[in-house]
Amino acid sequence: MKPRAFVPEKLDLAAFIHDGASLAGEWPAASLERLAESAAPDAPAQGWPALHWRLQGETRPVKGGKAQAWLQVTAQVEVALTCQRCLKPVHEHVDIGRWIRFVDTEAEAAALDADSDDDVLAMPRHLDARELIEDEVLLALPLVPRHEVCPEPLIHVDDADEPAGEEGEGERPNPFAALAALKRGGSA
Structure with a gap:
């Protein structure tokens, strides 16, 4: 019997898992629109290496019950985001x-997902694996991307504002001292 051909953008997931099939490939990072939107302005997604991915279907037998359908999703990609400290890639x-x-159903998925550490989803008729993989990559991006050590020294805002005059000049009044004076009934 000839093995089935599976297309990642319109994957017959039930058959894919039943067959224990696997798919692998790579996509240009720029072709994943939502991921490309997260790119640092100085390092657009067109310059990133390709995203490498793999899917593996598996059926796991359960004693006294219906076998479980599982999908393994793996992906690797190198992205350039904006550092939240220095604003460089x-x-x-x-x-x-x-x-x-x-x-089988959304209700079953919701009940199992609440009680389990595993990710549980309802079986779709067709799955867009490209969209699923992009979702997983977006969820794995750091919330606050930043360098361990920024490539350029950071300029502190107070340092940039102060004039290079004599010492003691440019000292600002303590805002809490003014508040204390107001509480005592005096003027600031």
């Missing part, structure tokens, strides 16, 4: 390795 390696269990 910071390169981050994102490595995804996740198992997702698929069940």
